[in-house]
Amino acid sequence: MLGVLVAATSLLPLAYVVVSSAQLPPGEAVDFLFRPRVGELLWNTVRLLVGGVALSVVIGVACAWLVVRTDLPGGNLWHGVLAAPLAVPAFVNGYGWVSTTHAVQSFGGAVLVVSLSYYPLVYLPTVAALRRLDSGLEDVAAALGHRQLATFFRVVLPTISPAVLGGALLVGLHLLGEYGALQILNYPTLTTGILAVYRTTFNGPAATLLALVLVVFCLLLLVLELLARGHRRRARVGAGVSRTATRLHLGSGAWLVVAGLAGLSVLSLGVPLTSLARWLLRGTSTTFPAGDIGAATLTTLGLAVAGGVLATLAALPVAWLAVRHRGPLATAVERSVYPANALPGIVVALALVTISIESFPAIYQTLPLLVLGYCILFLPRAVVSVRATLELAPPVLDDVARSLGCTGAETARRVTLPLVLPGLGASMALVSLAVSTELTATLLLAPTGTSTLATEFWSRASAVEYGAAAPYALLLIALSVPATLLLSRAANRDGLRTPASAVLESVS
Amino acid sequence: MSGLRVAGVSKAFGSTRVLDSLDLEVTDGITAVLGPSGCGKTTLLRLVAGFLDPDAGTIAIGDRVVAGDGRPVPARSRRVGYVPQEGALFPHLDVTSNVGFGLPRASRRGARVRDVLDLVELPSSVAERYPHELSGGQQQRVALARALAPDPSLVLLDEPFSSLDAGLREDTGRAVARALRASGATAVLVTHDQGEALSLADRVAVMRAGRFLQVSAPSEIYLRPASPDVAGFVGHATLLAGTASDGTATCDLGRVSLLTDVAGAVLLAIRPEQVSVSPGASDGILADVLDVSYFGHDATLRARVCGGETVVIARVPAGGVPAPGSVVCLRVSGDVLAFPDPAAS
Numbered sequence: 045m046l047g048v049l050v051a052a053t054s055l056l057p058l059a060y061v062v063v064s065s066a067q068l069p070p071g072e073a074v075d076f077l078f079r080p081r082v083g084e085l086l087w088n089t090v091r092l093l094v095g096g097v098a099l100s101v102v103i104g105v106a107c108a109w110l111v112v113r114t115d116l117p118g119g120n121l122w123h124g125v126l127a128a129p130l131a132v133p134a135f136v137n138g139y140g141w142v143s144t145t146h147a148v149q150s151f152g153g154a155v156l157v158v159s160l161s162y163y164p165l166v167y168l169p170t171v172a173a174l175r176r177l178d179s180g181l182e183d184v185a186a187a188l189g190h191r192q193l194a195t196f197f198r199v200v201l202p203t204i205s206p207a208v209l210g211g212a213l214l215v216g217l218h219l220l221g222e223y224g225a226l227q228i229l230n231y232p233t234l235t236t237g238i239l240a241v242y243r244t245t246f247n248g249p250a251a252t253l254l255a256l257v258l259v260v261f262c263l264l265l266l267v268l269e270l271l272a273r274g275h276r277r278r279a280r281v282g283a284g285v286s287r288t289a290t291r292l293h294l295g296s297g298a299w300l301v302v303a304g305l306a307g308l309s310v311l312s313l314g315v316p317l318t319s320l321a322r323w324l325l326r327g328t329s330t331t332f333p334a335g336d337i338g339a340a341t342l343t344t345l346g347l348a349v350a351g352g353v354l355a356t357l358a359a360l361p362v363a364w365l366a367v368r369h370r371g372p373l374a375t376a377v378e379r380s381v382y383p384a385n386a387l388p389g390i391v392v393a394l395a396l397v398t399i400s401i402e403s404f405p406a407i408y409q410t411l412p413l414l415v416l417g418y419c420i421l422f423l424p425r426a427v428v429s430v431r432a433t434l435e436l437a438p439p440v441l442d443d444v445a446r447s448l449g450c451t452g453a454e455t456a457r458r459v460t461l462p463l464v465l466p467g468l469g470a471s472m473a474l475v476s477l478a479v480s481t482e483l484t485a486t487l488l489l490a491p492t493g494t495s496t497l498a499t500e501f502w503s504r505a506s507a508v509e510y511g512a513a514a515p516y517a518l519l520l521i522a523l524s525v526p527a528t529l530l531l532s533r534a535a536n537r538d539g540l541r542t543p544a545s546a547v548l549e550s551v552s
Numbered sequence: 553m554s555g556l557r558v559a560g561v562s563k564a565f566g567s568t569r570v571l572d573s574l575d576l577e578v579t580d581g582i583t584a585v586l587g588p589s590g591c592g593k594t595t596l597l598r599l600v601a602g603f604l605d606p607d608a609g610t611i612a613i614g615d616r617v618v619a620g621d622g623r624p625v626p627a628r629s630r631r632v633g634y635v636p637q638e639g640a641l642f643p644h645l646d647v648t649s650n651v652g653f654g655l656p657r658a659s660r661r662g663a664r665v666r667d668v669l670d671l672v673e674l675p676s677s678v679a680e681r682y683p684h685e686l687s688g689g690q691q692q693r694v695a696l697a698r699a700l701a702p703d704p705s706l707v708l709l710d711e712p713f714s715s716l717d718a719g720l721r722e723d724t725g726r727a728v729a730r731a732l733r734a735s736g737a738t739a740v741l742v743t744h745d746q747g748e749a750l751s752l753a754d755r756v757a758v759m760r761a762g763r764f765l766q767v768s769a770p771s772e773i774y775l776r777p778a779s780p781d782v783a784g785f786v787g788h789a790t791l792l793a794g795t796a797s798d799g800t801a802t803c804d805l806g807r808v809s810l811l812t813d814v815a816g817a818v819l820l821a822i823r824p825e826q827v828s829v830s831p832g833a834s835d836g837i838l839a840d841v842l843d844v845s846y847f848g849h850d851a852t853l854r855a856r857v858c859g860g861e862t863v864v865i866a867r868v869p870a871g872g873v874p875a876p877g878s879v880v881c882l883r884v885s886g887d888v889l890a891f892p893d894p895a896a897s
Contacts (some may be wrong), residue, residue: 448654
């Protein structure tokens with residue numbers, strides 16, 4: 045029952061967009077959608093999508109292969125460096141670049157900056173898939189007379205392609221929903237367009253129509269990914285297999301590869317971090333608003349914890365149904381949570397704004413509505429990690445505990461809770477960290493006067509007060525580091541399933 | 553008194569009838585419930601343990617009726633030890649805490665834990681280890697120790713050795729049987745492995761499609777199966793149609809002497825070791841060797857009687873194994889089991 049309620053809530057934004065678009069007079073809608081301005085936004089979005097996804101996939105797969113399957117000098121150190129850009133929120137990265145050179149305010153610049161921010165979303169699942177891959181497959185291919193390169197394209201790539209596709213889908217969805225980085229790069233897309241329209245007409249039909257187009261794009265991406273994946277089966281090897289593959293000897297080319305990777309990390313980490321350091325020194329030499337920063341940090345932490353706890357609690361009944369009561373209803377409930385994963389923050393926020401104004405004016409512009417928004421946005425993440433956690437406590441353990449004389453409550457206290465609490469904590473942390481760096485939905489849903497690190501950073505950065513924005517950027521990066529560490533460790537480990545590795549697997 | 557009495561128990565899941573008015577009485581020792589997967593043996597175990605309630609019939613453990621008479625007794629109050637497949641040790645607890653789980657709080661780390669670990673022949677050095685640090689066989693023994701610790705009157709084991717590899721399976725099986733006998737508990741062991749059932753149990757209950765075909769001592773099951781089904785399942789006997797009179801029968805393998813006194817149309821159950829194979833002899837039935845499985849200590853072969861469809865399984869000593877494709881001479885030695893042919897009546 046609870047599960048059904050959670051599922052219905054998370055479907056609310058999607059339902060809103062479809063229903064309210066359907067209520068518009070068709071002629072008006074068509075007129076609006078065929079304006080040249082909308083055409084430009086569409087074209088910009090499509091080419092950014094193609095360019096950004098392609099570049100992220102090339103960087104992500106190449107790096108993953110180099111780290112896992114070659115004798116790269118520096119080895120695992122590179123894994124940390126290559127996953128690190130995940131800790132720099134895209135809008136902070138955009139700020140770092142723009143405050144260094146205005147040359148990036150172009151199509152090419154936008155593709156470069158967003159790809160540098162989002163390629164780890166391809167890199168991490170690919171590393172995980174390559175580690176899981178049974179090297180026996182490659183040995184067989186070699187025994188059948190294939191060269192290393194031919195083996196990679198005919199055996200390795202097809203086997204890891206679900207992970208790569210999943211990562212590419214994630215990059216695409218992030219690009220569609222990205223607001224901060226693209227706004228600061230002055231590259232208008234559907235999402236920045238929606239916010240611009242919203243700012244001028246406040247909640248007019250135009251914003252809703254653009255949101256509908258955005259949702260259609262997201263669903264198209266999902267379908268494309270499903271079609272590309274086709275009926276290909278995921279190669280899963282037994283948990284016991286831990287054969288290490290022979291790594292390719294790079295030889296004299298090693299230094300060329302190292303130089304390439306070093307160049308990549310200069311672009312993805314060096315530029316934003318140096319620029320940040322420069323502005324930090326210059327900005328704080330004048331004033332350092334410790335009070336403002338402290339207040340924003342407290343608000344952010346409060347919201348993050350509230351969002352993390354609520355999303356994890358909401359995920360519990362859904363995951364419990366999926367693990368313990370498998371059946372058509374449980375599957376339907378679990379599946380209905382996932383479309384929210386594809387909905388950009390802006391659509392969820394827009395839906396909540398309108399629904400609250402029209403039906404529940406009392407909660408409009410309140411913190412509970414903001415937390416509800418976070419909860420809907422990050423519920424899929426919470427569900428996959430809570431589900432992986434609950435699978436650590438199979439029903440047979442309950443049976444054994446009962447046969448040894450435990451009541452239901454005792455079983456929960458002595459068996460179930462000790463097994464799932466660490467995982468629930470990790471899931472809470474993952475959601476909290478995501479909440480703490482969320483910008484788009486926060487901008488729309490936060491009550492006037494509420495300042496979080498992301499909104500404070502944003503108001504300064506978009507007023508070109510780069511120095512004043514720097515301390516906030518630094519704190520945002522600091523908040524993103526733990527989640528990045530969790531995910532990069534999960535990708536690099538074979539064996540034990542953890543909530544973080546479940547989040548990674550849900551991608552592939 | 554200890555023991556288990558199951559009377560007229562039926563259980564259905566939806567429209568699938570899993571157990572069909574089942575009766576079983578176990579007084580002491582180890583009883584194996586032997587049957588192919590899906591025959592309902594695990595459901596029977598879960599009914600006895602109290603994880604499921606029967607649709608009809610009664611279950612009594614010792615003198616106490618636990619199901620079928622008023623409110624069923626909950627699993628936690630039945631004092632039944634349960635050893636599931638793959639052990640299912642609590643992964644967050646070490647061996648001592650696992651074994652002491654069902655004991656009163658005061659004695660959870662006391663002498664009783666050491667005693668039952670001794671009973672299952674585990675060294676005290678494993679007491680501090682966690683389940684993932686144990687081998688499969690050790691995990692199984694700890695699971696048994698955990699079930700035995702509260703001194704249950706009945707222990708249920710659900711395919712406890714199916715996840716172990718062949719060598720370990722035999723050793724662990726023997727150790728578990730020794731521990732069960734030493735503890736004096738009555739045990740019901742569910743398995744699909746006839747070798748396991750025949751070698752470990754005092755009594756074997758052969759189950760098929762929710763019913764017991766025969767409940768007897770292992771040697772009785774093997775030597776005097778109650779029906780052709782049991783003979784075919786236990787011991788891989790070849791079933792041949794024949795006509796019997798005066799203590800002998802004729803079939804595709806010639807004239808054989810019978811163990812039982814029947815007449816008319818019969819089904820003969822001929823065991824692989826009753827068929828002797830001689831290459832090139834002239835006294836017997838000629839057959840083509842189809843294939844051979846060589847085991848080292850001996851070999852089994854499948855041969856088709858020349859000019860017919862009948863395929864016979866025979867066991868031959870390791871020394872004289874004929875090649876596939878060769879023609880051999882088959883003879884049946886010893887007395888053969890015969891059942892009235894159900895198809896003929």
